Amino acid sequence: MDALYNAAKPRVVAIGGPTATGKTALSVALAKRFGGEIISADSMQIYQGLDVGTAKVTPEEMQGVPHHLVGFLAPEQAFSVADFTTLAGKTITQLTAQGKLPLVVGGTGLYITSLLNGIGFTPEKVDPAIRQELQARLQAEGSQALYVELAAVDPGYAAKVHPNNTPRVIRALELYRATGRKMSAEREAARPAEKPYRSLCLCLTCRDRTLLYQRIDTRCDRMMQSGILEEAKLVYDHRDTYRTAAQAIGYKEFFPYFEGTADLESCLAHLKQASRNYAKRQLTWFRRQTDAVWLYLEDGNLEQQAAEQTEAFLAENNA
Structure with missing residues (x-):
């Protein structure tokens, strides 16, 4: 296996798809099975102190598997796709050198596709x-x-x-x-002439859109129970400096409640609808990736299916 990981073109397994489809659990299972570590590809989980509203992976969910690019940045700081590809690329190089399989996991499709396709970004000079x-x-x-x-x-x-x-x-x-x-x-x-990595992109979703929406609604209800309102109030109170979080799904839906213009029930309903709309946009983005392998929750045995795909990918020669 070491020879595969230390090849000139590193191997990367990506796991994407819409929210609430179980990407975290699957990625942890694959990391434990193949000796890998996880690089988060989520544009909001990078921020410190914003855990519930971003559905940030918990220490219990990590099961001892190292996670990179999670909770490392202050909410006042901006973070771009260029920043992500730079940091994720360095992490892939480090993990590959250690003989570990990098798993890039998250729902921010722009992050994943830019990384896997080697999109270059010139430094942004802001006037x-x-x-x-x-x-x-x-x-x-x-x-x-x-x-x-x-x-x-x-x-x-x-x-x-x-x-x-x-x-x-x-x-x-x-x-x-x-x-x-x-x-x-x-x-x-x-866009470079040649991609920088040999990659396998697994995408999770539901054949029945109703099931996906039910999972999203259930997640939103759990967020309420876990204290999302307190986080949303923190973001609301710092909305002038937490600019990215103030625009993020999971927080801005509650702003009318804090302003006294809407009740909590209607704000929660708005959060569920916004999350469903976001899931549709995620599906559209990932379906543009013609080389993605789709795994459907209704089919069951997701871990086994993903493991078989990963084993076949790692067994491919380096040609």
Whole structure:
């Protein structure tokens, strides 16, 4: 096995798919079975102190398996896909050198596909004046106004970004205003001729969308029992500095409750609906990955299916 891990092109197993499909449990089982460690590919679980609303893996769920890129960053700090690919790439190199199998696990599809495809990112030079103007416009006019501007100047990139994903919308507008370059062209130019890793991408979902939504609703109810309201209040009180968390599903849905404009029941219902909508976007993203292997919860024996796929992947020659 060591020879496989120490090959010139490291092997990586990725586990993606929509929220509430059991990615954490499966990844831990595979890590224990194949001597691996887990690299989180979740854009919110990176933050310290935001555990319930991000469904962050618990020490009990880890079962002693080391997890990387979890809870290491203060909520005031920004974190981009470029930051992720840099840190995850370094971790893959370290784990490979130690003869361990890197498992990249999470629901942030942009993180996983950018890493596996070796997308390069040039350092972002942010003009403070442009950033302040866009932030002011966001507060005054809302995210839709910024998205409309992005769609006008770079329709190709806008088609890949959700209108409420304001960090990505703002970064694309900053690039265009500062340089005249489109983010869609930047991303295309950043794609290398050869991928940096030999990878297997397993994606979990449900054949029956109703089952997926039931699992999401159950997770949201458990979050309420586990103290998500206290975390949401923390984010609300620091919304001017916790900018990313303040836009995240799991927290902003409760802001109307703190402002006295909605009751708790309606906010929870809004959280469930927002989470279901997010799951649909995750499915759309991962289904674009034509080399993904889909595993369905209704079929059962997920761990065995995933183990067989992983064994076959690791047995492939290095050609």
